[in-house]
Amino acid sequence: MDAEFWVYFGxxxxxxxxxxxxxxxSQVPSSRKPPRPNQRKRPTILDVARRAGVSKxxxxxxxxxxxxxxxxxxxAVLEAxxxxxxxxxxxxxxxxxxxxxxxxxVVSDLSNPFFGDVVSGIQRRARELEYxxxxxxxxxxxxxxxxxxxxxxxxxxxxxILAGPRIEFETIEGFGRSAPLxxxxxxxxxxxxxxxxxxxPKGAQIAVEHCASLGHxxxxxxxGGPGAGAQARREGYEQAMHRLGLERHILVVTGGFTxxxxxxxxxxxxxxxxxxxxxxxxxxxxxxxxxxxxxESGLTIPEDISLxxxxxxxxxxxxxxxxxxxxxPSVRMGRMAVDRLFERIDKGRTEPRHDVVSPSxxxxxxxxxxxxxxx
Amino acid sequence: MDAEFWVYFGxxxxxxxxxxxxxxxSQVPSSRKPPRPNQRKRPTILDVARRAGVSKxxxxxxxxxxxxxxxxxxxAVLEAxxxxxxxxxxxxxxxxxxxxxxxxxVVSDLSNPFFGDVVSGIQRRARELEYxxxxxxxxxxxxxxxxxxxxxxxxxxxxxILAGPRIEFETIEGFGRSAPLxxxxxxxxxxxxxxxxxxxPKGAQIAVEHCASLGHxxxxxxxGGPGAGAQARREGYEQAMHRLGLERHILVVTGGFTxxxxxxxxxxxxxxxxxxxxxxxxxxxxxxxxxxxxxESGLTIPEDISLxxxxxxxxxxxxxxxxxxxxxPSVRMGRMAVDRLFERIDKGRTEPRHDVVSPSxxxxxxxxxxxxxxx
DNA sequence: GTGAAAGCGCTAACAC
DNA sequence: GTGTTAGCGCTTTCAC
Numbered sequence: 001m002d003a004e005f006w007v008y009f010g011x012x013x014x015x016x017x018x019x020x021x022x023x024x025x026s027q028v029p030s031s032r033k034p035p036r037p038n039q040r041k042r043p044t045i046l047d048v049a050r051r052a053g054v055s056k057x058x059x060x061x062x063x064x065x066x067x068x069x070x071x072x073x074x075x076a077v078l079e080a081x082x083x084x085x086x087x088x089x090x091x092x093x094x095x096x097x098x099x100x101x102x103x104x105x106v107v108s109d110l111s112n113p114f115f116g117d118v119v120s121g122i123q124r125r126a127r128e129l130e131y132x133x134x135x136x137x138x139x140x141x142x143x144x145x146x147x148x149x150x151x152x153x154x155x156x157x158x159x160x161i162l163a164g165p166r167i168e169f170e171t172i173e174g175f176g177r178s179a180p181l182x183x184x185x186x187x188x189x190x191x192x193x194x195x196x197x198x199x200x201p202k203g204a205q206i207a208v209e210h211c212a213s214l215g216h217x218x219x220x221x222x223x224g225g226p227g228a229g230a231q232a233r234r235e236g237y238e239q240a241m242h243r244l245g246l247e248r249h250i251l252v253v254t255g256g257f258t259x260x261x262x263x264x265x266x267x268x269x270x271x272x273x274x275x276x277x278x279x280x281x282x283x284x285x286x287x288x289x290x291x292x293x294x295x296e297s298g299l300t301i302p303e304d305i306s307l308x309x310x311x312x313x314x315x316x317x318x319x320x321x322x323x324x325x326x327x328x329p330s331v332r333m334g335r336m337a338v339d340r341l342f343e344r345i346d347k348g349r350t351e352p353r354h355d356v357v358s359p360s361x362x363x364x365x366x367x368x369x370x371x372x373x374x375x
Numbered sequence: 376m377d378a379e380f381w382v383y384f385g386x387x388x389x390x391x392x393x394x395x396x397x398x399x400x401s402q403v404p405s406s407r408k409p410p411r412p413n414q415r416k417r418p419t420i421l422d423v424a425r426r427a428g429v430s431k432x433x434x435x436x437x438x439x440x441x442x443x444x445x446x447x448x449x450x451a452v453l454e455a456x457x458x459x460x461x462x463x464x465x466x467x468x469x470x471x472x473x474x475x476x477x478x479x480x481v482v483s484d485l486s487n488p489f490f491g492d493v494v495s496g497i498q499r500r501a502r503e504l505e506y507x508x509x510x511x512x513x514x515x516x517x518x519x520x521x522x523x524x525x526x527x528x529x530x531x532x533x534x535x536i537l538a539g540p541r542i543e544f545e546t547i548e549g550f551g552r553s554a555p556l557x558x559x560x561x562x563x564x565x566x567x568x569x570x571x572x573x574x575x576p577k578g579a580q581i582a583v584e585h586c587a588s589l590g591h592x593x594x595x596x597x598x599g600g601p602g603a604g605a606q607a608r609r610e611g612y613e614q615a616m617h618r619l620g621l622e623r624h625i626l627v628v629t630g631g632f633t634x635x636x637x638x639x640x641x642x643x644x645x646x647x648x649x650x651x652x653x654x655x656x657x658x659x660x661x662x663x664x665x666x667x668x669x670x671e672s673g674l675t676i677p678e679d680i681s682l683x684x685x686x687x688x689x690x691x692x693x694x695x696x697x698x699x700x701x702x703x704p705s706v707r708m709g710r711m712a713v714d715r716l717f718e719r720i721d722k723g724r725t726e727p728r729h730d731v732v733s734p735s736x737x738x739x740x741x742x743x744x745x746x747x748x749x750x
Numbered sequence: 751g752t753g754a755a756a757g758c759g760c761t762a763a764c765a766c
Numbered sequence: 767g768t769g770t771t772a773g774c775g776c777t778t779t780c781a782c
Contacts, residue, residue: 085552132511136507288694
């Protein structure tokens with residue numbers, strides 16, 4: 001952009017703009033720290049080679065930790081690297097290696113605490129396998145999610161993990177043809193991707209059975225509306241009720257995966273008679289919304305109504321909330337996703353694999369015995 | 376790795392492993408969808424050029440949306456792109472342009488809901504400026520945070536945002552010399568980076584004044600321990616108390632930025648006599664821990680004790696919690712961070728800029744008039 | 751052990 | 767309008 005010239009001086013390369021020669025008095029007396037923009041030309045492997053008096057290939061060997069380099073040369077190279085502040089260019093390396101050792105992770109909603117553990121599991125496992133993780137998000141919007149995936153693919157990540165994607169199945173399948181792909185929290189069934197999901201119907205069943213074991217029969221469900229997994233949880237609820245011979249008590253109202261619809265669902269339940277004595281909500285936030293509605297109407301939890309959530313997020317664990325919930329092993333699921341990718345990338349697996357992990361019950365303070373001992 | 380041979384056929388290039396010739400019966404009768412690993416050689420700009428019968432430069436022009444390409448050629452190129460499923464290689468492009476239009480964002484703790492809004496603001500503003508955002512995290516660990524930053528720098532992102540970094544100031548300054556850098560939530564003072572922070576002392580002052588306006592005088596503080604910003608909030612509290620002539624009521628106990636230390640801090644407060652009538656906690660989670668402790672000891676909030684948090688996170692907003700809190704304009708701060716970067720990258724600004732934004736009060740249901748009307 | 755040379759996939763002059 | 771050419775910064779044969 002601006003005219004510049006370059007000066008080599010000692011161990012540093014300085015970028016001295018010709019324009020813009022202001023007093024520069026604001027800092028130290030211009031000793032070893034001349035003011036300059038931080039966009040100076042970055043040293044390349046060639047700069048290091050020249051400085052160390054060797055060839056670029058030799059520098060490359062040292063950087064990659066190759067054993068067959070003489071100690072003296074290794075020392076010289078390392079010194080030059082330090083002096084110049086050399087940092088290898090991952091793009092150049094990736095270009096020639098056709099391999100980046102990067103996995104891209106697209107999280108549908110980074111601000112949802114639900115993904116915290118998943119992300120943590122992914123991060124840790126990737127590190128063990130010496131992969132770098134790049135996160136991106138569609139910020140809850142389908143089109144942005146696609147953009148995020150495209151960017152990662154253009155960067156040539158070695159593999160892709162989609163955590164709770166909001167996009168269409170066909171789109172997902174298309175990406176699966178472009179790179180090793182693992183989908184989390186949404187079961188895929190195609191030949192092009194792996195998936196790691198939790199057994200939603202099973203989780204719903206566990207929830208219902210927990211209520212039943214406490215003597216409840218009028219167990220209602222506030223569903224997740226159009227949310228992914230909502231249908232499976234609803235069906236699981238209905239099947240479990242049938243299996244327990246409680247089909248005449250089946251009661252499903254519309255909710256959603258956030259607080260507000262949960263609240264509305266609960267209000268709807270409050271208008272029914274007889275009132276249910278236990279409510280299984282589609283997820284924790286939904287349950288929280290219901291909790292408010294119930295408490296505001298003067299009911300006590302769990303004395304009057306038992307309440308369960310799903311996902312066992314950090315909010316459920318807050319002592320002030322202490323919500324009984326169905327736990328998904330999120331950290332493990334994150335780790336598994338990375339393992340699946342690794343198998344495809346480094347072990348050459350090509351057959352799709354679809355894992356379903358089991359949810360479990362975490363009993364806290366919002367569930368208790370049925371009031372009065374029965375219906 | 377494995378022996379392979381390549382077959383050109385129609386519009387697709389197939390990668391047919393010689394080994395592993397299993398029944399392949401699981402899918403369609405091997406018509407247009409032969410089973411194959413998704414690691415097939417990806418088409419390059421040259422493949423597109425050949426297919427469209429033009430030169431690579433022409434393809435390049437079309438892809439970058441240059442106007443001076445004849446409609447017929449443009450059509451041919453676009454067709455070839457679609458047929459081959461061509462996706463430009465961002466590494467190759469970045470290498471020659473020395474520009475990636477990517478900004479790297481390192482979040483110290485992705486599972487902390489506090490960062491949700493910041494991330495959202497960053498994402499949205501970056502999109503407006505046509506930058507791609509790459510997130511990474513150190514997962515709460517200093518060394519991993521450095522690794523994450525290094526990786527992003529090796530990828531040659533055009534700029535870097537560190538959200539609530541846990542690493543040393545000198546390290547941060549070092550990175551600032553490598554690339555345009557904006558630090559969020561931690562004030563830097565060097566010449567190498569910009570910073571965007573919230574005015575912690577001011578926030579603390581607002582909290583204290585709110586309590587005072589409700590008649591409270593015995594206002595205590597549970598601090599954030601060693602957490603970043605904790606000291607500024609503590610000092611702000613003390614100054615505000617002085618300014619209101621309440622210095623003899625200054626009471627600070629050790630806490631932290633999570634639930635458990637908040638709980639312990641509250642228990643410590645409960646052992647003091649006279650009890651404070653209002654408590655300002657270092658952040659929302661800390662306040663939540665205190666809330667539990669208070670409620671368990673039989674106190675009612677806000678009738679017996681008023682309670683304030685800081686950060687106005689999503690948990691504070693939960694109706695069931697409804698915690699009065701000091702709000703930081705997180706979304707705006709995220710946007711500002713991107714703007715600062717943009718100024719350095721695209722507008723050539725080199726003087727450091729340190730922005731401090733004002734916090735504000737969000738009154739909810741955990742603060743109320745002092746019991747009995749005074750001390 | 752070390753160096754020379756080719757080339758990864760793309761853009762950016764510069765011709766025509 | 768379109769093609770040719772020369773790199774971007776690195777790894778990778780292949781000589782020596």
